[in-house]
Amino acid sequence: MKKGMFICVEGIDASGKTTQAKLLVKNLNKKGYEAIYTSEPTKGFFGQILRQKILYGNKRAPAVIEALLFALDRLEHVEKEIKPALKKGKIIVSDRYFYSSIAYQGAAGLDPAWIEEINKWAVKPDLAIYLDVPAEVVIKRLGKKRSVMETLENQRKVREVYLRLVNEGKLMLIDGNRSVKEIGEEILQVVLERLKNRSL
Structure with a gap:
């Protein structure tokens, strides 16, 4: 039976992770692999609460509430999307995963x-990519329309946690301060190399 592969793409806000996660799926499909895109927060029950009340509200909820809601949303994500896709031998690419909780709620003091x-209990990714972009760059990209988490100070703190996870060997750093094409090509090569090594 063909074994599935689970990849997550992480990064601070406006780092290009959504673009790259979708591009990776597109590139893998072109190469003949069955790849699908997914994201957190999901469109499930807890994901909707996170989107409506937490991420785009006027003020931040306590970090412990955020972390618990994200964990509940992730449980639904794993059981309804990730595990079924892996069982079918698909490559599933998630735009954010539990490293986002460690980075964002960790930066908030948890x-x-x-x-x-x-x-x-969450399924461990086969590959966890971190797109590194300076906080000052993403704040310029975001402009004035920003959520409660999208402040320069918060993005700097979140980036620090991500870089710590890279140093601990939990995430693979990819320089995100380049063209979409360059970043996409590097990520694709990394993934293809992993797939090749798995089939040896």
């Missing part, structure tokens, strides 16, 4: 070990 604990 213990990263506790965040990992409430997400310990």
Whole structure:
């Protein structure tokens, strides 16, 4: 039976991760692989609460509430989308995963070990990519229309946590301060190399 592959793409806001996750799926499909795109927060029950009340509200909820809601949304995501796709041998590319919780709620003061604990049941990605872009660059990209999490200070803190995860070997860093094409080509090569090594 063909084994599926789970990839997640992480990064601070406006780092280009959504573009790259979708581009990776498109490029893999062109190469003959069955790849699908998914994202967090999802469009499920808890994902809708996160989108409406937490991410785009006027003020931030307590970090512990955010972390628990994201974990509940992720549980639904894993059971309804990720596991079924992997069982069918598909490549599933997620735009954000539990590393986002460690980065964002960790930057808000929560213990990263506790965040990992409430997400310990989550399927571990075969490859976790982090698109690194300076906080100052993403703030310019975002312009004036920003959510409560999209402040320069917060993005800097979140980036620091992501870089710590890179240093711990949990994420693979890709320079996100280049053209969409250049970044996309590098990510595709990394993924194809992983797929090739798995089939040896």
